[in-house]
Amino acid sequence: MDFNESFYKDPYRIEGNAEVISCEATKKGYGIVFDDTLFYPEGGGQPADRGFLRLADGTEISVRDVRRDKTDRVLHYTDTALEPGTRVGQLIDFDYRFSLMQNHSGEHIVSGLIKKNYGYENVGFHMSDVITIDISGELSWEQAMDIEQKANAVIWKNIRVDITLPNEASIKDMDYRSKKELSGQVRLVGIEDTDLCACCGLHVSRTGEIGIIKLLSLINYKGGVRIEMVCGAKALKDYEAKLDSNTEIKNLLSVKPHEVTDAVKHVLDESAEKSARIAGLSSRYFDLRVKELEEKDGIIFAREDILDGTELRKLCEKLKSSGKATVSVCLLPLPGGEPSFRYVIASTKYDLKSLAPALNKALNGKGGGSKEMIQGSFNASYDKICEEIRGILLLTAPV
Numbered sequence: 001m002d003f004n005e006s007f008y009k010d011p012y013r014i015e016g017n018a019e020v021i022s023c024e025a026t027k028k029g030y031g032i033v034f035d036d037t038l039f040y041p042e043g044g045g046q047p048a049d050r051g052f053l054r055l056a057d058g059t060e061i062s063v064r065d066v067r068r069d070k071t072d073r074v075l076h077y078t079d080t081a082l083e084p085g086t087r088v089g090q091l092i093d094f095d096y097r098f099s100l101m102q103n104h105s106g107e108h109i110v111s112g113l114i115k116k117n118y119g120y121e122n123v124g125f126h127m128s129d130v131i132t133i134d135i136s137g138e139l140s141w142e143q144a145m146d147i148e149q150k151a152n153a154v155i156w157k158n159i160r161v162d163i164t165l166p167n168e169a170s171i172k173d174m175d176y177r178s179k180k181e182l183s184g185q186v187r188l189v190g191i192e193d194t195d196l197c198a199c200c201g202l203h204v205s206r207t208g209e210i211g212i213i214k215l216l217s218l219i220n221y222k223g224g225v226r227i228e229m230v231c232g233a234k235a236l237k238d239y240e241a242k243l244d245s246n247t248e249i250k251n252l253l254s255v256k257p258h259e260v261t262d263a264v265k266h267v268l269d270e271s272a273e274k275s276a277r278i279a280g281l282s283s284r285y286f287d288l289r290v291k292e293l294e295e296k297d298g299i300i301f302a303r304e305d306i307l308d309g310t311e312l313r314k315l316c317e318k319l320k321s322s323g324k325a326t327v328s329v330c331l332l333p334l335p336g337g338e339p340s341f342r343y344v345i346a347s348t349k350y351d352l353k354s355l356a357p358a359l360n361k362a363l364n365g366k367g368g369g370s371k372e373m374i375q376g377s378f379n380a381s382y383d384k385i386c387e388e389i390r391g392i393l394l395l396t397a398p399v
């Protein structure tokens with residue numbers, strides 16, 4: 001790679017003219033090669049540019065992807081074929097490009113500072129809505145926050161970002177990041193006192209253009225850490241989204257912005273207190289129900305309406321352990337047009353697991369469980385359910 005394309009010469013140029021050299025049909029659409037290009041092809045962790053080609057008649061063709069092939073040609077993928085010799089305008093989506101530049105330069109600063117302060121390498125780098133960097137050693141969140149402070153200080157100093165193409169002789173003794181895999185011409189991106197790194201990506205010309213660097217998260221990853229971060233316009237967007245969310249929460253809780261955490265803790269405490277009270281009341285309710293429900297032919301039917309599924313099961317367990325009946329049937333109406341019920345059936349004497357298919361068949365239901373307890377749903381009226389269960393149990397021998 002000789003770094004001769006126009007996007008390298010001036011990453012701030014957003015419009016220019018070029019001539020089609022070749023156009024081939026590929027799986028990804030037409031791959032067009034120009035005599036020069038403003039479009040950055042995906043590489044070095046930086047996504048491809050977005051933009052348009054403008055024809056002489058004003059038609060604009062969207063460039064869907066840009067890739068460099070093995071022979072160093074830059075292919076521009078479009079849905080439209082262009083004849084070799086055609087002259088087109090190349091228009092870059094600069095907001096998108098500039099955001100990538102801000103984020104890529106910001107990533108260099110953070111990776112450079114981590115290397116400088118802790119000696120760890122950046123071993124993985126990915127740019128999308130956020131930047132992900134994988135670091136070869138462990139960092140605490142406090143250490144990461146210290147790096148963030150230092151990184152923003154580098155931004156506020158508005159240092160020049162130097163891009164150089166050193167010759168082989170001069171590069172031998174230079175200390176820079178990403179040394180290993182590269183062969184051929186090396187392109188160095190340098191930020192004074194902060195970082196020097198081999199890179200083929202596009203960068204801002206001064207650090208001040210990055211605006212801000214914000215680290216979002218840090219997790220342990222493959223013996224080191226994975227950091228998520230955002231810079232510049234993406235950081236502002238992230239701040240806006242979080243502010244919106246915080247505003248919504250504070251409005252819901254009717255508190256001031258800085259009171260949100262305490263208010264949420266209060267709501268959670270209150271909720272835990274209520275859950276404990278409900279559990280106590282339920283327990284008393286179960287005891288009362290066990291006392292008042294009467295068995296007939298060894299069967300108790302409990303038609304409930306205020307319980308949830310878990311509570312229905314608890315009631316059934318209590319009925320079973322009370323020993324008042326050999327079979328306890330607990331039913332809870334399910335919402336919907338047709339009569340349908342959630343059921344929990346427990347028994348001390350019958351093998352319910354083997355009875356479940358007959359019950360489900362007779363009552364248009366589904367479900368199952370163990371020998372001692374089954375649960376599921378029936379699609380039948382309450383009276384029909386009682387009648388069928390009685391009938392089936394009468395014909396079945398206890399075990």
Ligand SMILES: [Zn+2]
Pocket residue numbers: 044104108197198199200201
């Ligand atoms: Zn880079």
